[in-house]
Each structure stands twice: as C-alpha cells, then as structure tokens.
Amino acid sequence: MPGFYPDPTICRVGEDYYLAHSSFEYFPGAPIFHSRDLVSWKQIGNILTRRGQFLPGDRRASGGIYGPTLRHHDGRFHYVTTNGSDAGSGQTIVTAEDPAGPWSDPVFVPQAVGVDPDLAWDEDGECYLTWAGTVAGEEVNGIHQGRLDLKTGEFVGDPYPVWQGTGLAAPEAPHLYRIGGHWYLMLAEGGTERGHTVTIARAERPEGPYEACPANPVFTHRSTALPVQNTGHADLVETAAGDWAAVYLGVRPGGFTPQFHVIGRETFLAGVDWVDGWPVFDAGRYELTPADTAFADDFSGGLDQRWVSPGGEPAAVAAPHPEGGLELREPGDPSPGLLCARVRDLRWTATAQFTGSGRFEVRIDDRHKYGLLFADGRVTAYARIGGVSADLGSAPAPEGPATLRIDAVECDAATLTAYGPDDIVLSVQEAGGAVELARLDGRYLSTEVATGFTGRVIGAGAVGGSSRLHRIAYTPGT
Structure with a gap:
C-alpha cells in the first residue's frame, strides 16, 4: 500500500481480507480496503465519515486518528483507535455489519489513556482491550489490558499491566491473538524510526504471565542496507488456505545520510511461518505488482x-x-x-x-x-x-x-x-x-x-x- 497508509491492521472473513489504517488529522478518517489475494487492494470506504465519530479537537498536525485494530467478531466488524486530538475520550470503538459502512456511533473508553488499542475475544465471548499507555488516574505507563463491556465502554474489573516487551524503547502497538493452545501478545518496540522492531510473547491466559520469544525481535530491518526501513507495527492474519501472513509499516528513505523519507509510513506484506510455536517472518514471500496510482x-x-x-x-x-x-x-x-x-x-x-x-x-x-x-x-x-x-x-x-x-x-x-x-x-x-x-x-x-x-x-x-x-x-x- 504505497504512500501515507501507516499502522496497518488486517482481518479476514471467509475468502475476504480487510485492511485499515491510521490517518491522523485527515478527515474522513481511517481508510479501509478489500482484497481476495492479499496483494491487490481496492479502497471500499473510510470508516470515520461523521464528525461525531472523529471529533476535530485541536486539529493539530499529526493529531487525529492513531494506530488502530480491525477485527471481526460475532457477525460485526470492530474498529478501535485513539483520537490524538481529543485525548479526553480515551479509546474510540465503532462497529459495522458491512465494512464499507455505515459504521456506528462511537463507544468511548475514557479509562484507557494512551494509544494503539487492540480488541480480542476469548472462547466465552469476553472482550479484552489491550493498549499502550496508562489507566486514568494512575501514573504507571506501559502495556495495559482489561476485560471490556463493549456496550458501555467500561471495564469489568480493574485493568492490569501485561507483558512490557524486551526492554527496548517505546513498547506499543499491542495485538493479542489466540493461536493454537496459547495467547500471543505482539508488540512494536524501538520507536517507529530506524530502530523499529516486532517482538512477541505467549501465555496460557490473556493476562499472562508471558514467556518472551527467545528469538526476539522476530522482525526488523534495523542496521541493514535494505531499501525499506523502520519496519514494525505488524498485524498477523491466517489466510483462507491456512497459511499465515503479516502486514507491517515501513518507509523508503533516500538521499545522503541520514536519509529522508517523504511519502510517509507505508504498508508492506510478509509471509509468516510458525517454527517451534513462534512466528518467523519472510518479507520476500509475496510477489507484488506495483499498484496503479495514477x-x-x-x-x-x-x-x-x-x-x-x-x-x-x-x-x-x-x-x-x-x-x-x-x-x-x-x-x-x-x-x-x-x-x-x-x-x-x-x-x-x-x-x-x-x-x-x-x-x-x-x-x-x-x-x-x-x-x-x-x-x-x-x-x-x-x-x-x-x-x-x-x-x-x-x-x-x-x-x-x-x-x-x-x-x-x-x-x-x-x-x-x-x-x-x-x-x-x-x-x-x-x-x-x-x-x-x-x-x-x-x-x-x-x-x-x-x-x-x-x-x-x-x-x-x-x-x-x-x-x-x-x-x-x-x-x-x-
């Protein structure tokens, strides 16, 4: 997805894949795309098309709609994000039966203060919100999680910290998955610049305790001469054929050192294999035809x-x-x-x-x-x-x-x-x-x-x- 389409998040329903992004101060917000093959995509709409869903707030540059998660559960699509121009609302959740819209009025989660929210459900239908930041009224910053009532935006019980990553800077972008017999918590670490990485841990329960992958980071282009840099903020998807893939953001810098990227953080695709219970990324698996951008x-x-x-x-x-x-x-x-x-x-x-x-x-x-x-x-x-x-x-x-x-x-x-x-x-x-x-x-x-x-x-x-x-x-x- 060339150009300014950062913070990708993906889900599959049957043979159909849906890909959505952050969009910051630009309105309508949160572009969403459809594909049948993971390599050719068509925009089907913008998720946040009404100002009641995306309050303008301070209208500042690089405010607005931050890193999201797109999921399908119980017949509905769910999109959760942070409006960085209206931080008092906490996290924002909208839903739809048709991903092309219309999407619902928002449910806000003001107790979850921070960015990069994620939604996941267990076998009993309990919903878990995981995010990077703090709990309202508290000072501890990190990766937090709580069981959420989606109708009210209130937590069932108190939120709690979960795995905080490997110790690199800026642990963020949590995504929680139930895969096989484990819960996997995948993060971005190192900041969204040249040190960006993907790390992962697993547990028997959503709240942990988590065991970190011994091969962390499981994906990064840091300290390489590869043309795509800043790689991270990944989201996994199981394909219709039973294989696995990941979308992630990266940039294409140019010019003399320290090099400069100009068209924003873009979305890239990797294959994923599971080896000894851990994901192994293959950035070169898919052959892509350049998008028709004219x-x-x-x-x-x-x-x-x-x-x-x-x-x-x-x-x-x-x-x-x-x-x-x-x-x-x-x-x-x-x-x-x-x-x-x-x-x-x-x-x-x-x-x-x-x-x-x-x-x-x-x-x-x-x-x-x-x-x-x-x-x-x-x-x-x-x-x-x-x-x-x-x-x-x-x-x-x-x-x-x-x-x-x-x-x-x-x-x-x-x-x-x-x-x-x-x-x-x-x-x-x-x-x-x-x-x-x-x-x-x-x-x-x-x-x-x-x-x-x-x-x-x-x-x-x-x-x-x-x-x-x-x-x-x-x-x-x-």
Whole structure:
C-alpha cells in the first residue's frame, strides 16, 4: 500500500481480507480496503465519515486518528483507535455489519489513556482491550489490558499491566491473538524510526504471565542496507488456505545520510511461518505488482474516497460547481482549507486546472509546504519551511484556465551533502510547455525535517471568492 497508509491492521472473513489504517488529522478518517489475494487492494470506504465519530479537537498536525485494530467478531466488524486530538475520550470503538459502512456511533473508553488499542475475544465471548499507555488516574505507563463491556465502554474489573516487551524503547502497538493452545501478545518496540522492531510473547491466559520469544525481535530491518526501513507495527492474519501472513509499516528513505523519507509510513506484506510455536517472518514471500496510482479526476461523479482534508471537512472546502468541477471555498474554521490526496510514489507529476483563482501545493503540514498560487492573472511559486515563508518565481497566467504543475524529480545537487530524496519543481503550463517557476530541495518536505507521523499530500484550495477547480491529474514518474 504505497504512500501515507501507516499502522496497518488486517482481518479476514471467509475468502475476504480487510485492511485499515491510521490517518491522523485527515478527515474522513481511517481508510479501509478489500482484497481476495492479499496483494491487490481496492479502497471500499473510510470508516470515520461523521464528525461525531472523529471529533476535530485541536486539529493539530499529526493529531487525529492513531494506530488502530480491525477485527471481526460475532457477525460485526470492530474498529478501535485513539483520537490524538481529543485525548479526553480515551479509546474510540465503532462497529459495522458491512465494512464499507455505515459504521456506528462511537463507544468511548475514557479509562484507557494512551494509544494503539487492540480488541480480542476469548472462547466465552469476553472482550479484552489491550493498549499502550496508562489507566486514568494512575501514573504507571506501559502495556495495559482489561476485560471490556463493549456496550458501555467500561471495564469489568480493574485493568492490569501485561507483558512490557524486551526492554527496548517505546513498547506499543499491542495485538493479542489466540493461536493454537496459547495467547500471543505482539508488540512494536524501538520507536517507529530506524530502530523499529516486532517482538512477541505467549501465555496460557490473556493476562499472562508471558514467556518472551527467545528469538526476539522476530522482525526488523534495523542496521541493514535494505531499501525499506523502520519496519514494525505488524498485524498477523491466517489466510483462507491456512497459511499465515503479516502486514507491517515501513518507509523508503533516500538521499545522503541520514536519509529522508517523504511519502510517509507505508504498508508492506510478509509471509509468516510458525517454527517451534513462534512466528518467523519472510518479507520476500509475496510477489507484488506495483499498484496503479495514477488518476485524473474532474469531479463529475462527486468526491472520490481518496479526497480528504487536514483538520477540516471536504464539504466545507469544495462543492460541485453548476458548470462542472468544484467551487473551492475558505472553510470558515482554523483548518488549512485544502482538498488533499496522498502522494503515492517517489517520482510523480501532478497538475491542477483552475479558473478565477486557486492554489495547488504539496505538503506534509502547514509549516512544510511548496506550492503555486493563481490570482489576479499571475501564478506565483511559494514555499514555507518552519517559520520562514517566501514567494519565489512568478509568471503571467495563460488565457483561459490556468494549469498549475508540481513534479517530484531526481535531485540535482551540486554537492553530496546537498543530495536529498528529490527536487520539487513548481511550474505553470503554457502552450509551449511547462514554465518552471521554482526548483526546491525535497529534504524540507520530509518527516526527518518536519517531524510527525504523516507523509506528503497534494492539495487544492481557494484564493478569494472565485476559485473553480476543473481537474486534478496525478501520474507516477520513473
């Protein structure tokens, strides 16, 4: 799953596999996909489509929807997550009979304070919530668990600590499984950066005591030269054929040391074998055909599921124009006011066609973005890096609709220490071709610079009161 699709969680119902993710400040939240073969996936919806399910809270970058778990039990799908912009609600649980939706109003678990919640059931139907954090009113931080009443969001008895991992930094992302005669508790440790790992332990009961796998960590790419790094936050699934697989997150960094990843934490697939009662990961088992990431959208069919807004609502930013395309508007809230789609490739070209006015940008957050502004008959390139903003090259807009263009291309650095993951080229399209207005260092739109948990998106927004968006097209490069 290329691009900003982190914290994967997977479940199977019969021959069908379902894969969901965190999505942080972007709304609608929690994209969900379907597959029959584990290697080709189609988005079937977003789980959190109503603000009552995903309260905007502080709307901050890298707030919002954190690491989730997707499970199917007793005829219903269950999705549990943390809204990092509304921490007072604790954990959030929604359910559905159809994974494409609609999903229920949420049940909150305020006593579970922290992130990365997991749901599992025992043979008697008792539900266990496991998470990384604390119990409300207490100070002990770690991996906690409790028996949960799903109807009320209250614990049956007091929550308790379980296995805390192997001693590496940041034990988190617990997933609890009943496999064979044991309960397995799988964690992410080492932090979601270069030291990321997968560790596991087993017990006879959900609450433990747990025996750690002697081969921990059971999966990691730390201290290797492999092109995929930061691997961890895994979730297991038994296939319809009785084999096992795992989804996990990783990144594809580029450029000179310390290297930079720009399109976020992505989802990868591994095979899993069981040896002496423990999982052994095989990252090279599956042969994947590259996903078809290209699209061209004139919005004639409404908003595709790819379109999301950071900290706000797509409906507040864009509405159908009576003559086609979209009328873009200022949202009337503190959000950036953008209609966004995830960047899914390391090299790519995107264009946006406007009349009247408009802006088109590539961004990680509101403090790290490059873009083009079309207004008053001119197109101007701009950049913001942290607290510094600048207008760059400018050119007259062509007659009629203006086509703004952004390319992510190979870095053209004069020195090794300036060699980044890519260059971003900002242009305006004219009859004779693209007129380049700025070429900018892609390192500044990386997670290593911007920090946080998200990746690049392209976004379109209004400038003044006469912004009409006709079309956006995106094509991967080489």
